[in-house]
Amino acid sequence: KASMSPNEKFKISRDDIIVGGILGEGFFGEVHSGVYKTQTGEKLSVAIKTCKNCSADVMEKFLSEAGVMKNLDHPHIVRLIGVVEVDPVWIVMELYQLGELGNYLLEQQYTLATTTLLLYCLQICKALAYLEGLNMVHRDIAVRNILVATPQCVKLGDFGLSRYIEEEEYYTASASRLPIKWMAPESINFRRFTTASDVWMFGVCVWEIFSTAQQPFFWLDNCQVIDQLESGVRLPKPQLCPPTLYSLMSSCWSYEPNSRPKFSHLACSFSEIHRMESEQ
Numbered sequence: 001k002a003s004m005s006p007n008e009k010f011k012i013s014r015d016d017i018i019v020g021g022i023l024g025e026g027f028f029g030e031v032h033s034g035v036y037k038t039q040t041g042e043k044l045s046v047a048i049k050t051c052k053n054c055s056a057d058v059m060e061k062f063l064s065e066a067g068v069m070k071n072l073d074h075p076h077i078v079r080l081i082g083v084v085e086v087d088p089v090w091i092v093m094e095l096y097q098l099g100e101l102g103n104y105l106l107e108q109q110y111t112l113a114t115t116t117l118l119l120y121c122l123q124i125c126k127a128l129a130y131l132e133g134l135n136m137v138h139r140d141i142a143v144r145n146i147l148v149a150t151p152q153c154v155k156l157g158d159f160g161l162s163r164y165i166e167e168e169e170y171y172t173a174s175a176s177r178l179p180i181k182w183m184a185p186e187s188i189n190f191r192r193f194t195t196a197s198d199v200w201m202f203g204v205c206v207w208e209i210f211s212t213a214q215q216p217f218f219w220l221d222n223c224q225v226i227d228q229l230e231s232g233v234r235l236p237k238p239q240l241c242p243p244t245l246y247s248l249m250s251s252c253w254s255y256e257p258n259s260r261p262k263f264s265h266l267a268c269s270f271s272e273i274h275r276m277e278s279e280q
């Protein structure tokens, strides 16, 4: 299979899929669980994304996420299994039984140790360091876009907004569905999205993880957020969050994008904090 183009490699037949119940509602349509029988006869549990009103231009947007995922291979990024390219088009991904991290944090709030929360942060940080190396910007890092594979393993998903960027370049968004409370000031003000704005969002996502998935700035309206950020206000330290971790997430919220740490550097710091907490 190594010699095949990514498009060939991920082309699958509907006949090899058994569709099960509905897992949730996606932006384009229902997401079902299912089983996929591979070429070698192996049976894989999968999630199947469907596209409801799939006109040609909607289909192009629907498939853009799969197009990005074809080029990604990381233990903490949602794995694409394949695409059924014949109408009705389906995107088939590996199934993560425990669902969205946001819901999982709420359900398990009294049972998750600080070291487990740190492990999730470290895993997502490693996934983002990998994307940083590919010059890829995710643009929607939040616990609603992370899936739980096992109690000790999470996966970054939802590449619907992600884009490749050239070095020093940035992506100017036009979409109106922007997650203001997670966004860096330059993203709110100028729709400027870079790896540095992903670092800001990751800091907010770490805050969510340590705040049992409360909404960041839930005490503010979207339109009040930018004024607060401009005057230097930042998210407060969550109760469960060790001080070393709070200073690390605060460094992700430097107003100046160039002053924020790189994901590769953050991954080392998280690894260190995780190790120290594990030894206590």
Ligand code: ADP
Pocket (backbone or CB within 6 Å): 023, 024, 025, 026, 027, 028, 029, 031, 047, 078, 093, 094, 095, 096, 097, 099, 100, 147, 157, 158, 160
């Ligand atoms: P979209 O990004 O198109 O809005 P989502 O990725 O949010 O769609 O998927 C909708 C729902 O389906 C999610 O809330 C999640 O619960 C479920 N889901 C999506 N992908 C998977 C997966 N790989 N494993 C388990 N559940 C999934």
